[in-house]
Amino acid sequence: xxxxxxGMIGFGNVAHGFIQALIEKKTFFRKEMGLEFLVTSITDxxxxxxxxxxxxxxxxxxxxxxxxEMDQSLxxxxxxxxxxxxxxxxxxxxxxxxDLKTGEPAVLHCQEALLSGKHVIxxxxxxxxxxxxxxxxxxxxxxxxxxxxxxxxxxxxxxxLATDSLLPTGITEIKGILNGTTNFILTEMENxxxxxxxxxxxxxxxxxxxxxxxxxxxxxxxxxxAILAHLVFGTFIKPEDINREGISDxxxxxxxxxxxxxxxxxxxxxxxxTEKGLEASVKPVMLPEDNPLSAIRGAGNAxxxxxxxxxEITLIGPGAGRKETAAALIxxxxxxxx
Ligand code: HSE
Numbered sequence: 147x148x149x150x151x152x153g154m155i156g157f158g159n160v161a162h163g164f165i166q167a168l169i170e171k172k173t174f175f176r177k178e179m180g181l182e183f184l185v186t187s188i189t190d191x192x193x194x195x196x197x198x199x200x201x202x203x204x205x206x207x208x209x210x211x212x213x214x215e216m217d218q219s220l221x222x223x224x225x226x227x228x229x230x231x232x233x234x235x236x237x238x239x240x241x242x243x244x245d246l247k248t249g250e251p252a253v254l255h256c257q258e259a260l261l262s263g264k265h266v267i268x269x270x271x272x273x274x275x276x277x278x279x280x281x282x283x284x285x286x287x288x289x290x291x292x293x294x295x296x297x298x299x300x301x302x303x304x305x306x307l308a309t310d311s312l313l314p315t316g317i318t319e320i321k322g323i324l325n326g327t328t329n330f331i332l333t334e335m336e337n338x339x340x341x342x343x344x345x346x347x348x349x350x351x352x353x354x355x356x357x358x359x360x361x362x363x364x365x366x367x368x369x370x371x372a373i374l375a376h377l378v379f380g381t382f383i384k385p386e387d388i389n390r391e392g393i394s395d396x397x398x399x400x401x402x403x404x405x406x407x408x409x410x411x412x413x414x415x416x417x418x419x420t421e422k423g424l425e426a427s428v429k430p431v432m433l434p435e436d437n438p439l440s441a442i443r444g445a446g447n448a449x450x451x452x453x454x455x456x457x458e459i460t461l462i463g464p465g466a467g468r469k470e471t472a473a474a475l476i477x478x479x480x481x482x483x484x
Contacts, residue, residue: 149182150483151199153233153264155226155255156241157190157212159352160269160296163468164239164475165208171476181483187233188213189226191242196220199234226251230258237482239475240268243356246369246385249276260284260292267478269296269471275372275385293478298324298370299447301473302463308378308451316454317378320417324370326353326445326466327361328393328413333443335401336410341394353445353466363392364428367415371426375417381424391429404432410440438462 154161168183175181184201193213196202198220210216222229230238238259242252249272256273259266261284268274273281274294285292298304299322308317323329327348334344345362348354353361360366368385375381393413404411414431417424433440438460442448447465452458464470 147176147180147182148483149184150237150479151184151186151201151235152237152239153187153189153229153235153259154185154239154241155189155229155252156243157188157193158241158243159468160241160471160475161188161190161239162208163470163472164241165204167469167472167476169204169208179480179484183479186235187222187229189224189229191226195222195224195226195229197222197224197229197233226255227258230255230264231262235264237265237267237479240266240270240273242270244270244360244369245272246275246360246365249273253277253281256281256292257284260288260290263288263290265290265292265482267293267475267482269294269300269474271297271366271369271373275369275376278373278376279382291482293475293482294373295478296471296474297373299449299461299463299465300326300467300470301477302447302461302465302470303477304447304449304461305373305377306477307459307461308374312451312453312456312459313378315456317451318419318454319452320374320378320449321439321452322415322449323412323439323442323447324415324449324465325361325364325367325413326447326464327355327358327366328364329442329447329465330445331362332393332396332401332411332413335396335398336405340398341396348445351445352468362394364390364413365392367413367428368426371415371417371428375424375426379417379419379424383424383426389427389429393430396430407432408435409433410435412439412442414439
């Protein structure tokens with residue numbers, strides 16, 4: 147049995163989903179892959195750091211929201227950087243809050259982990275949108291890897307489909323519904339809900355960012371478009387430089403008018419190779435019923451790759467949620483350790 151030790155940064159929704167997934171898939175990992183994952187450390191800016199080199203009690207952790215019920219002997223006086231350096235771990239799972247302007251504090255966490263010779267897996271868009279090349283270089287120089295599948299469309303393998311399979315087919319354009327919260331709100335409004343009620347429900351279900359303006363004003367989609375630009379086209383675009391419009395100005399009347407014309411409002415992120423360079427945008431678009439993106443409901447996401455050799459490929463799947471994002475972390479983990 148190969149034992150892999152994990153250090154986690156952040157104990158929020160996605161961290162809980164990840165711990166739950168490790169518990170649910172434990173037998174599969176052992177029997178089918180000969181792998182045993184031990185969470186040796188978790189640090190959260192709100193609750194402190196807990197550590198056990200032989201593995202923390204994950205069943206207990208899955209049932210608590212903070213560390214107040216954890217055994218006192220598990221606590222360490224370590225900040226996040228000290229945890230990264232001191233805890234026995236092969237992989238650091240970075241799940242701190244997203245900041246698309248600076249990427250911090252996650253960039254620092256990822257750098258520190260890679261410099262310490264530990265693999266990094268993150269669903270945090272900040273460091274990948276802003277500093278992917280630097281982090282990838284650090285990973286290479288230190289003989290480790292960085293996984294970021296969960297930054298775009300959660301566990302639906304949008305990035306891996308492009309980077310591992312489609313690149314040689316010549317991708318020329320990408321279009322997609324890349325934000326679960328806004329698609330959920332637009333769907334709920336079509337069903338008669340108000341904008342405010344729909345947003346509250348998206349927050350309750352764990353789709354929305356800590357600051358939901360990041361979702362509804364299109365920043366989150368812009369971050370994902372920047373990540374795709376970087377990973378698929380090798381072009382760095384700052385999320386804040388992307389031509390962007392959100393959904394907060396769409397009224398119930400706009401939704402009704404679209405429905406009468408058999409159309410649906412969708413927040414579309416796009417990238418297109420042109421003679422002038424790569425064009426990027428995020429904006430609400432009214433799509434006819436027969437467009438495949440029109441049919442995406444709730445927190446669902448979809449991405450369309452236009453390619454030279456294969457024409458158009460559409461990938462549809464979940465785009466947000468604790469379990470769905472945890473799936474991406476598991477995918478990355480297996481890619482790294484197998
Ligand atoms: N807030 C994001 C969304 C989470 O709604 O899509 C996943 O990136």
